[in-house]
Amino acid sequence: MSLKAFHLIFVTSLTLLSLSFSGWAFANGKILFGISGIVAAILVVIYGIYFLKKLKKISYL
Template identity: 40%
Template sequence: MSLRAFHIVFVTVSTLLFVFLAVWAFAFATDRTGTTTGLGVVSAICAVIMPIYGVCFYKKVRKIVL
């Protein structure tokens, strides 16, 4: 697996992890503490930013010829 492919897979898995953490923090967490809410907010923000980063990375890497 090339470094490029690994990076795309890593961004995808990271995005799915952030989505899972956000859903857990807001829907399934048994205790609503400030830490849990903060984790949910940060995860939701990262779940939006990671795909944007992935698209920008893919556009940049597509131009590189190995």
């Protein structure tokens, strides 16, 4: 597995963490943290798409 593939796993995990963090924040009444978590998740997904396009030629192995 190349760094590209591992980075994809990392980006996916980070997106899930951002969404979980957001859920935790809303459940605990921390609205600002909750919104930040959702924004972070969106930004990470956008970055993930950008990085996949950018490294299209590099192998996953």
